[in-house]
Amino acid sequence: MTLELRGVRKDYGGVEVLHGVDLEGRPGEVLAVVGANGAGKSTLIKILSGAEPMTAGEMRMDGEPVELHSPHDAHARGIRTVYQELSIVPGLSVTENLLMGGFPRRRGLIDWTAAHARARELLEGIGFGAIDPRTPAGRLSVARQQMVEIAKALVTMPRILVLDEPSAVLAGGDLESLFELIRRLRERGVLVVYVSHRLAEVMELATRIVVVKDGWVIATTEPSRTSEGELIDLMAGRRLEQIYPGRRARPGATRLSVRGLTRAGEFEDVSFDVRAGEIVGLFGLVGSGRSELARCVFGAEPSSSGQVSVDGGDVRFRTPAEAIAAGLALVTEDRKRTGLVGGMSVLDNIALTTMRGMRRGPLIDAARRREKVTAMIERLSIQPAHCASMRVVNLSGGNQQKAVLAKWLLTEPRVLILDEPTRGVDMATRVAIYHMIDDLARDGLAVLLISSDLTEVMGATDRILVMNQGRLTGELRSDQAGENEILAHAIGQAA
Structure with missing residues (x-):
């Protein structure tokens, strides 16, 4: 599905935070969105997910104008969003979080055996099979909870998947499972909008990169035509010559x-x-x-x-x-x-x-x-x-x-x-x-x-x-x- 934003503006209480944003994403593409905190990325995500209406501008999907008045509208059009902040229900099991509103039933009652089996199938299918679906979600580490959030978004295969800092708490094999999942989604023609501060991941995964600063899109480029250093310069508006300080003197007691x-x-x-x-x-x-x-x-x-x-x-x-x-x-x-x-x-x-x-x-x-x-x-x-x-x-x-x-x-x-x-x-x-x-x-x-x-x-x-x-x-x-x-x-x- 092709996604287009044209002249999108958003203000809060008369203060404009997005200033005529243009953006385009294509099927089977990983469109990375990068920018400093406060650049407008979160507002853009809320508009894409239906959580916030735009003040002005237009959204098109496959060339047709669309209006999203709620996350339900976005879901109905095949847009799912995984936010940086977790939204799982800690007191419910992984299965309940994944299948909420769509449990298999038998004679009018929830078929828990089938439900747990379906949840396990979903988790294994996206590379997160180490998670026990019967476990209360609140007992999982933050990293495992993030995996459940991603799995929940894929229960009904979306046409557009928006990921907000999905790797922030992942490492090692879990991180590689996420990357492999994104590659498989690309092959299926899903448009992945990938918002991340981890520029090494952006350079590895993205097909195109959009740089946002102070509510404006200031650059659209490709990994082969840029570098992490250039992206940092664009995001910060200045060169960051030294990321880490020099070594300290000998420590004390x-x-x-x-x-x-x-x-x-x-x-x-x-x-x-x-x-x-x-x-x-x-x-x-x-x-x-x-x-x-x-x-x-x-x-x-x-x-x-x-x-x-x-x-x-x-x-x-x-x-x-x-x-x-x-x-x-x-x-x-x-x-x-x-x-x-x-x-x-x-x-x-x-x-x-x-x-x-x-x-x-x-x-x-x-x-x-x-x-x-x-x-x-x-x-x-x-x-x-x-x-x-x-x-x-x-x-x-x-x-x-x-x-x-x-x-x-x-x-x-x-x-x-x-x-x-x-x-x-x-x-x-x-x-x-x-x-x-x-x-x-x-x-x-x-x-x-x-x-x-x-x-x-x-x-x-x-x-x-x-x-x-x-x-x-x-x-x-x-x-x-x-x-x-x-x-x-x-x-x-x-x-």
């Missing part, structure tokens, strides 16, 4: 020490240290136990055995509040569900972890709170600059991530644990985050950076810890480690 930490069924006998002024990367494939380890260290989940020490003193955190009081901070991998309160303002979100320290008697010192939050907004260049009173959900993804970081930096931590800190963030914002983390380390903070992005782990850290199936399998110096060596440890095949 041990800030965080973990010895023999075990949580039954998730990870076992994990030991490592993070020193003041050091950034330690933690890499592993989906299911390796990285995020579970971070939550356990932070007191969000209990350990079965082992010991955690902070600045030489043994601690046993029963709650995250105790970890915060001891100088730890944790930026979780899912900012929507565990990092931000969407209905609250930017100011209220950033101030959440420091409310007790902003009292004047029994009341909150509102002036002091606003002063501290405003200073943090300026420090991290959260945009728009005067966003304190805005609802945090109205910020772009990259600025939401900065707001989460601001919230934790207000606690003045000594140990900062970052779980996928650049997930869904454009390259320009990534660079800003990398340099901010570097500044924090140079000021004496101990940083544990958990990431599924191998390039990020190698470029932004001093040492790399690698996990496989709940165990640490390697510890490497970042400036000496190669990709093959790190991956060998991650899949348990290191020499």
